[in-house]
Structures are given as structure tokens and as C-alpha cells.
Amino acid sequence: MTQLKSWIGERRWLVGVVAGVAVVLVAFIVAVVLLTRLYTGEVLPGVHVDGIAVGGADHDELADIVTERAEDRASQRIEIVGEDDTITVTHAELGESHDAATAIHRAWRQGRQGFVARLTTNVRAWRGNLDVQIALPQRVDTDRVQRIAETFDRDEQEADITFVGDGDDVEVEVTEPELGVTVLTDTLRDDLLDLIDERAAPNEPTDDTATLDVPLAAPTEPAITTADLQAVVPLAQEVINGPVILRHAVGGDHIELSPVELTEVLRIDRDEDAAEGERLQVVGDADHLEELVADLDLTVDPVEVTVTLVDDQPRIEGGTRGFEPDLDAATDRVLALATGIADDDDVLDDDVPDDVERPERVGELPGATVEPDLSREEVKELGIDEDGELVSVVGGGVSQMATTLMNAAWFAGIEVIQFQPHSLDFERYPEGREATLAWDAIDLVIENDSPTASSSPLPRPRGSWRSASGAPRGLR
Numbered sequence: 001m002t003q004l005k006s007w008i009g010e011r012r013w014l015v016g017v018v019a020g021v022a023v024v025l026v027a028f029i030v031a032v033v034l035l036t037r038l039y040t041g042e043v044l045p046g047v048h049v050d051g052i053a054v055g056g057a058d059h060d061e062l063a064d065i066v067t068e069r070a071e072d073r074a075s076q077r078i079e080i081v082g083e084d085d086t087i088t089v090t091h092a093e094l095g096e097s098h099d100a101a102t103a104i105h106r107a108w109r110q111g112r113q114g115f116v117a118r119l120t121t122n123v124r125a126w127r128g129n130l131d132v133q134i135a136l137p138q139r140v141d142t143d144r145v146q147r148i149a150e151t152f153d154r155d156e157q158e159a160d161i162t163f164v165g166d167g168d169d170v171e172v173e174v175t176e177p178e179l180g181v182t183v184l185t186d187t188l189r190d191d192l193l194d195l196i197d198e199r200a201a202p203n204e205p206t207d208d209t210a211t212l213d214v215p216l217a218a219p220t221e222p223a224i225t226t227a228d229l230q231a232v233v234p235l236a237q238e239v240i241n242g243p244v245i246l247r248h249a250v251g252g253d254h255i256e257l258s259p260v261e262l263t264e265v266l267r268i269d270r271d272e273d274a275a276e277g278e279r280l281q282v283v284g285d286a287d288h289l290e291e292l293v294a295d296l297d298l299t300v301d302p303v304e305v306t307v308t309l310v311d312d313q314p315r316i317e318g319g320t321r322g323f324e325p326d327l328d329a330a331t332d333r334v335l336a337l338a339t340g341i342a343d344d345d346d347v348l349d350d351d352v353p354d355d356v357e358r359p360e361r362v363g364e365l366p367g368a369t370v371e372p373d374l375s376r377e378e379v380k381e382l383g384i385d386e387d388g389e390l391v392s393v394v395g396g397g398v399s400q401m402a403t404t405l406m407n408a409a410w411f412a413g414i415e416v417i418q419f420q421p422h423s424l425d426f427e428r429y430p431e432g433r434e435a436t437l438a439w440d441a442i443d444l445v446i447e448n449d450s451p452t453a454s455s456s457p458l459p460r461p462r463g464s465w466r467s468a469s470g471a472p473r474g475l476r
Contacts, residue, residue, distance in 0.1 A: 044111045044121065046130030049103050051201075055125075063104050069099035070136060072207075077200055078192070082214040083181045084150040094148060095141025096196055096429045106134045138200055140193060149188040152214050156180030158224035161236055161280060163263035170260045172236045174229065180220035223272045224279050232268065232280040237337040239266055239282065242358050244337045245328055246365040250323035253296040255330070255365060262338050265289045265331065282339055284331035298325040298365070302372040307424075322370035329366035337361045373423075402444045403434040407444040418445035 043062055045055035050069050054062050074092040110132055111121040124130040164173045193209055213438055239262050246255040257265060267282040305319030320423035336342035338361065346363050356362055398420065410433060418434040420442045426434070435444045 013157050014160065019338040036302070043107055044125040044132075045128065046125055047105050047107050047132045047134065049109050049134045050136040051133070054107055059108060060102075060417075063100075064109055066100045066104045066107070066136070070100040073098055073136065073138070073200070075211040078195060079211045080148070080152070080188075080192075080214060081211060082183070083216060084154070085152065085340060087151070087207065089148060090301075091196060092191060094196065095144035095185060097139050097141075099139070100138035101442075103134055103136050107132075136200075138196075140196055142189065142193070144335060145192050146185060146188050149183060149192070149214075151179070151186040152183040152188070153182040153185070154178075156222040158222040158228060159229040159280070160224065161232060161268050163236070163240070163267075165263060168258075168260060170240050170263050172233065172240065174233060175211060177222045177225055177229070182220060184215040184217055188212075190213070196441060222465040224270065224438050225276060227277045231277045231280060235282045236268065238340045239263065239338045242361055243335050245332065245356065245360065245362045248298065248323070248365050249265045249299075250300045250369070252298050252300045252325075252365075255293055255296065255298075257292070257334065257338075261292055262334070263282050264292065265334055273421075282335065284335040286328045286331040288326050289331050292329075299323065300370075302370045304372045306400075319372055321372065323367050323372055325365055325367040333363050333366055336362050347371075399429075399434070399436045403429050406435045406444060406446070407433060413450065415447045416445075417447050418443060427463045 031318050041058055043054045047053070047055050049062075051074075052065060052069055054065055056399065057065060074096060076091045077088050078094070079086060079088045110130075111125060121130065125171070157175065157180075159177040160175040162173050164171055171363050185277055191212055195212055198211065240259040242259065244257045244262060248254050249365055264285075265288050266282055269281050271279055271281065274281075300323040302322030303318040303320045306317050308317065331340075332422055333346050335348045338446050340360075341450070342360070342363065402419075406416060407430070409416055421432060421434050422436045425431070436442060437444060
């Protein structure tokens with residue numbers, strides 16, 4: 001023991017040094033422990049999230065700060081200015097979202113991982129020279145941005161004109177042409193994404209509205225233009241400017257089409273391949289006209305002529321012509337009269353009622369005349385006039401001579417080239433084997449096709465007869 005005390009005494013200075021080091025070391029350890037526990041339960045000073053200082057905040061406060069910042073970012077507005085429309089959208093509507101949880105975790109873990117890193121970070125925080133910037137992670141839905149960009153596309157609007165009816169009233173509805181707008185959607189999408197990135201920088205304000213102009217391609221022209229519209233509007237207006245009348249010339253019903261009915265028969269037709277100014281045309285529809293006049297008596301049957309005896313006097317009755325309407329031609333005439341492009345052949349000069357306000361919209365119903373099998377003119381050839389009186393006509397024995405000659409040729413085997421039986425039945429002639437003649441109209445033609453000449457009796461003066469012979473073969 002004496003020796004130990006002697007040794008310590010001799011080395012007292014060394015003991016003092018060791019004791020001092022031990023004290024310093026203990027003090028250091030205590031200081032380190034105190035420093036690492038100095039910011040327990042709060043974020044280290046000098047930590048920022050998206051530019052906002054969050055030092056000193058406890059975990060709940062940190063979560064509130066970061067979550068509110070994320071919501072502010074999502075509510076940022078961008079005003080997108082297009083050719084005709086301007087829309088204001090938020091970043092959230094563009095598909096932007098933020099990962100607040102990750103930012104909260106990164107901020108909270110500062111100074112809490114690894115002894116050395118923990119010590120140095122806490123020391124820097126204690127000394128006030130810690131500056132940690134934590135970004136607020138964001139994601140952008142590029143598909144949604146693309147869809148927003150595409151909403152500014154606008155197809156060209158072609159000129160158009162239609163008839164719009166409301167009961168007995170009808171009017172012309174005109175659609176003006178508009179140029180088409182084609183947005184450079186890829187460019188707009190990229191511009192939006194770039195703007196979102198710029199506004200995501202720390203300390204960027206979140207309460208302002210950014211403006212972005214929509215990039216456009218060259219405008220597209222509509223297929224139907226103003227020139228086409230200007231050419232057809234006056235014609236369409238004229239169509240509804242009054243009725244059109246087609247008068248029946250043979251006693252049938254007249255056709256009268258009101259403006260509303262005209263818009264059913266006539267329509268506006270489009271032909272994009274036509275020249276400019278001619279792509280819209282007023283055209284007719286014969287099928288619709290046929291439907292409208294289905295209940296009218298337009299077809300008139302011919303009436304055959306009859307000859308009856310009244311008080312021993314012949315009377316002619318019937319013999320009137322019939323009529324078959326041509327609805328295709330009628331549709332063309334309605335079109336001409338309704339649009340005011342009718343020529344003299346379309347407009348009816350006579351037989352226009354006095355109460356018609358616009359006689360230039362009245363025409364005759366087109367169609368074909370149907371003749372009866374026996375007309376009044378043919379009956380008149382028998383010597384009966386319109387009043388049933390007997391009159392002198394060229395004839396008398398002519399049919400008898402023609403019938404005799406025809407039968408002679410018939411039984412002689414000579415070819416009968418042309419003949420016509422009477423329209424009336426005469427008992428004195430063989431049925432079907434008789435012939436009549438009419439000056440410059442009806443003839444009897446026979447041809448001698450026998451190997452010898454033929455002869456026929458011809459009347460001589462004073463009632464005698466002579467024989468004409470020597471008609472050579474082949475003579476007609």
C-alpha cells in the first residue's frame with residue numbers, strides 16, 4: 001500500500017490528466033445525449049417542405065402544414081385561352097396529385113437516423129445553420145391533360161338551310177358557316193405540363209391564376225360555304241312565298257300546294273363535289289308529290305263515242321279525250337313555279353282564276369292525252385256533224401268498191417298489204433273482211449304477187465261495165 005501511494009504520489013500529474021479526460025468525456029457524452037434529445041417530438045429547425053419552414057412543429061402540426069400545402073397546390077388555377085372559348089381549370093382537374101405522406105416522413109426523419117448523422121444534424125440545427133429543402137412529390141395524369149387539350153378542337157360548321165314548319169307556318173332556317181379550329185393538342189399538353197412544373201417550385205404563390213394560350217393549326221374551311229348559301233337562300237325564300245297551282249286541262253282535279261306542302265315536295269340538296277355557289281340546290285321529290293295528290297282525281301279515262309237515234313235523228317255522244325298525268329314533269333314544273341325560275345312554257349297564260357294573287361305561280365298539269373278508240377272526227381267521216389245533223393261528205397259506194405276489191409284479191413290469193421275495216425259494224429259486209437277508205441288517211445293496198453296479170457271490172461259510162469286487164473305482176 002505504501003508503495004502504491006508512493007507511486008501515485010510520484011505520478012500525481014498523470015492522475016490529474018486522466019481524471020480531466022474522464023470528466024471531459026463524460027461531459028461530452030452528456031452533451032451529445034442532450035443534443036440528440038433536444039428536439040424530441042418536433043421537427044428540427046431549418047427543415048422546409050415545399051419552401052415552407054416546418055421546424056419546431058410536432059408531427060400532427062407537420063402533417064397539417066404539408067397537407068394544406070398539397071391542397072393549395074392542387075387548387076392552383078390555369079386559365080386556358082382558346083380561339084373562341086376560355087376555360088379555367090385547377091391543377092387537380094388537370095390530374096395533378098401530391099404525395100403529402102412522403103414529404104411528411106422525410107421532414108420528420110431529419111436528425112433521427114444513425115448516430116453520427118443524428119448528432120451532426122442536431123448540432124447544425126442547434127447552431128442554426130441547418131437548411132433542408134424537401135420537395136412535395138407530385139404526379140400528373142398526362143391522359144387527363146390530353147383530354148383537356150382536345151376540348152378546344154372544333155369541327156368546321158358547314159353552311160346549311162332547311163325548311164322548318166310549325167302547323168300552317170313555315171320558315172327558312174339558315175346556318176352560317178364557321179371555320180374549323182384544330183388545336184395542336186400535343187403542344188398544348190406539353191405546355192401545360194411545363195407550366196405545372198414551373199409552378200411547383202418552392203415559394204411559388206398558390207393563389208394566383210396562370211394564363212396559357214392554346215396553340216392552333218391553320219383553320220379548316222367548311223365544304224359548304226357562304227357563297228353556296230347566298231345562291232340558294234333567295235330561291236328557298238321564294239318557295240314559301242305562296243301556293244303553287246297546277247290546273248287540270250281535261251276536267252280532273254287541280255293541284256294546289258300550300259307553302260307547307262311545297263316544303264314537302266321540294267327540299268335542299270347538297271352536292272359537295274359541285275362548284276362553289278352550286279353545292280346547295282332546291283330540288284323536287286316526285287314521290288312526295290305522288291303521296292300528296294293520292295286522293296285527287298288526276299287520271300281521266302277517255303269516253304268512247306256513241307251514235308244514237310233520237311227522234312229519228314243521229315246524235316253523237318262521248319268521244320272525249322282522257323288524260324294521264326306525268327308526276328315527274330309535274331314536280332319539275334312545281335319547282336320552276338315555286339322558285340320563280342319558270343319559263344313561258346311553265347306558266348299558264350289563260351284560265352287563271354281572278355282570285356289568284358300570283359298568276360306567275362300557276363301552270364298546267366303536265367301529262368299525256370289519251371284518245372278514245374273511236375273519236376268524234378272519225379264519226380264525222382260517216383256524215384254526221386256535232387249537232388247530229390247529216391252532212392255531205394266525200395264517199396258513197398267507196399267502201400263497197402273497196403270491200404269488193406279486197407275480197408276479190410283475198411279469194412284470188414293476191415297479197416293484201418294494207419286495209420282497215422269500218423269502225424262500225426255493217427251487216428252487209430263480211431265481218432273483219434271488209435275495207436273502208438278515207439281521203440289522205442285510210443287506204444287499201446294490194447300487190448299482185450301471182451305469176452300472171454290480173455284484171456278487175458271497172459264501170460263504163462251509162463251503167464255498162466268494162467274489164468281492165470293487164471295489171472302486171474308486182475303492181476300495187
